[in-house]
Amino acid sequence: MSRSAARGIAGGVLLLLIWEVLARGLSLPAYTLPAVSDILGAVWTHRVPLFSAGWLTAAEALAGYAIGCVAGIGIAVLLVLLPPLRGGLLPVMMAINSVPVAAYSPLVLLWFGIGVASKVVMVALAVGFTIFLSALAGFDRVDRRSADLMRSFGAGHLAILWRLRLPAAMPLIAAGMRVSTVRSLIVAIVTEMLGAYGGLGWIIYQAVVQIDFVQVWSAIVVASALSLSFFGLVGAVERRVIFWK
Amino acid sequence: MREVSKSFGTVQALRGFALSVQGGEFVTVVGPSGCGKSTLFNIVAGLDEPDDGGILRFKDRGCHARELLGRVSFMPQRDLLLPWRNVIDNAILANEIEGASRRDARARALAMLPEFGLAGFEKQYPHQLSGGMRQRVALMRTFLFERELMLLDEPFGALDALTRTMMQRWLLDVWQRHRRTILFITHDVDEAIFLGDRVLVMTARPGAVKLARQVDLPRPRTPDLVTAPEFVALKREILDAIEEEAMKSFIASTGA
Numbered sequence: 001m002s003r004s005a006a007r008g009i010a011g012g013v014l015l016l017l018i019w020e021v022l023a024r025g026l027s028l029p030a031y032t033l034p035a036v037s038d039i040l041g042a043v044w045t046h047r048v049p050l051f052s053a054g055w056l057t058a059a060e061a062l063a064g065y066a067i068g069c070v071a072g073i074g075i076a077v078l079l080v081l082l083p084p085l086r087g088g089l090l091p092v093m094m095a096i097n098s099v100p101v102a103a104y105s106p107l108v109l110l111w112f113g114i115g116v117a118s119k120v121v122m123v124a125l126a127v128g129f130t131i132f133l134s135a136l137a138g139f140d141r142v143d144r145r146s147a148d149l150m151r152s153f154g155a156g157h158l159a160i161l162w163r164l165r166l167p168a169a170m171p172l173i174a175a176g177m178r179v180s181t182v183r184s185l186i187v188a189i190v191t192e193m194l195g196a197y198g199g200l201g202w203i204i205y206q207a208v209v210q211i212d213f214v215q216v217w218s219a220i221v222v223a224s225a226l227s228l229s230f231f232g233l234v235g236a237v238e239r240r241v242i243f244w245k
Numbered sequence: 246m247r248e249v250s251k252s253f254g255t256v257q258a259l260r261g262f263a264l265s266v267q268g269g270e271f272v273t274v275v276g277p278s279g280c281g282k283s284t285l286f287n288i289v290a291g292l293d294e295p296d297d298g299g300i301l302r303f304k305d306r307g308c309h310a311r312e313l314l315g316r317v318s319f320m321p322q323r324d325l326l327l328p329w330r331n332v333i334d335n336a337i338l339a340n341e342i343e344g345a346s347r348r349d350a351r352a353r354a355l356a357m358l359p360e361f362g363l364a365g366f367e368k369q370y371p372h373q374l375s376g377g378m379r380q381r382v383a384l385m386r387t388f389l390f391e392r393e394l395m396l397l398d399e400p401f402g403a404l405d406a407l408t409r410t411m412m413q414r415w416l417l418d419v420w421q422r423h424r425r426t427i428l429f430i431t432h433d434v435d436e437a438i439f440l441g442d443r444v445l446v447m448t449a450r451p452g453a454v455k456l457a458r459q460v461d462l463p464r465p466r467t468p469d470l471v472t473a474p475e476f477v478a479l480k481r482e483i484l485d486a487i488e489e490e491a492m493k494s495f496i497a498s499t500g501a
Contacts, residue, residue: 143325145321145323145325146325146327148287148290148292148321149319149321149325150338150342151291151292151314152290152291152292152314152315152317152319153315153319153338153339153342153343153390154314154315154316154342154343155342159342163327163338163341163342164327167327167329168327170329243329243370244328244329244370244371244372
């Protein structure tokens with residue numbers, strides 16, 4: 001394990017210890033700040049419902065994430081291949097994106113119901129915009145001289161896109177994908193809080209209504225664990241694929 | 246090509262430029278900086294169209310510059326290697342675009358590596374190579390893309406003096422074996438005379454041909470040639486022409 005990773009873990013453990021000591025020492029009520037040990041105990045007690053809720057949220061986030069990545073890159077490719085389209089479509093896309101995604105959630109819930117579909121759509125929207133913008137920035141960053149060189153070899157637009165633009169844009173696309181991992185879970189949970197049949201957001205919402213703040217925290221713990229592992233996984237893949245950076 | 250001009254906005258880079266290169270000939274072009282050499286190359290490579298009235302002929306047929314795309318093997322000043330491709334895959338890029346089978350192209354490139362001083366480096370990536378090695382990979386990519394006309398834009402500019410001399414001799418060697426037609430841009434008058442059958446000196450902007458000299462020095466050429474009296478006389482003449490043009494552009498740019 002690297003030194004920095006060891007330091008990070010040490011820092012996290014220290015923080016949890018301080019938290020535990022403060023919560024116990026000051027006898028803070030659970031609605032202010034429950035002790036770490038209580039939260040972990042609750043996670044263990046409710047492990048079965050928490051696990052299935054986590055699974056549902058993760059599945060929604062992953063499905064939306066996949067759709068968002070494909071759509072984001074796809075639209076960016078389309079705009080690069082058809083420059084006239086870009087002038088018309090880009091301002092519209094920017095206008096839609098300038099409003100926080102959560103603002104669209106009531107509409108999405110109305111159109112797609114409070115089941116899984118609305119969560120997937122919301123995540124796909126949030127992720128799709130991020131990926132679209134980073135992909136477009138990546139495609140634009142290509143060195144003109146490299147494109148000229150490929151043209152002099154007789155390459156057409158598609159060949160230049162495939163052999164030059166797409167790989168050259170990969171570092172930015174991958175950075176967007178890494179950031180979007182966390183975003184996908186946030187959006188899935190927030191949408192669940194607004195209306196759902198299950199999932200971590202739904203558990204949090206129910207627990208708040210029942211004034212069970214230990215339960216809120218236990219759902220947060222599961223959500224963080226999911227989010228961190230997704231982030232770490234995509235980051236690890238990124239380092240392998242984009243080896244030249 | 247005749248009467249070729251090219252303007253970018255108000256700046257005229259080339260005016261009435263005329264040049265004809267015979268098959269198998271090695272023509273070198275020298276000129277003061279900013280004299281439109283790169284513009285000339287972009288036109289011959291098919292990347293830029295000349296202004297109206299310019300006449301281009303390729304293999305005895307009139308043509309547009311864009312028809313030259315894919316027919317001229319072009320090497321720009323910078324190596325422009327793709328960082329995600331290893332040495333071999335960078336070298337075969339042009340062949341891949343042509344639609345050649347990767348396996349055949351790789352095999353041919355692998356066989357060429359020792360000639361380019363890159364033996365054993367086939368699996369390395371550009372960020373692991375020195376500047377000189379990267380330049381040789383770029384040169385190899387140009388050679389593998391076998392076209393009747395090769396355009397080399399200061400290919401040895403980034404190399405150290407020793408490597409440079411070796412690469413010049415090596416280039417002559419390869420050229421003599423394959424008899425490809427080469428148009429070669431350089432700053433270096435020694436290099437221009439040492440390599441070329443013919444040396445062109447360009448005027449300051451707008452670029453035109455100031456001076457064209459046949460180099461009647463025997464081949465194969467050896468490094469001690471640079472001290473031969475004919476070489477020195479030719480060099481004197483070319484240096485004078487460049488000096489005159491450089492002064493002109495210097496005076497023009499200082500507004501005197």
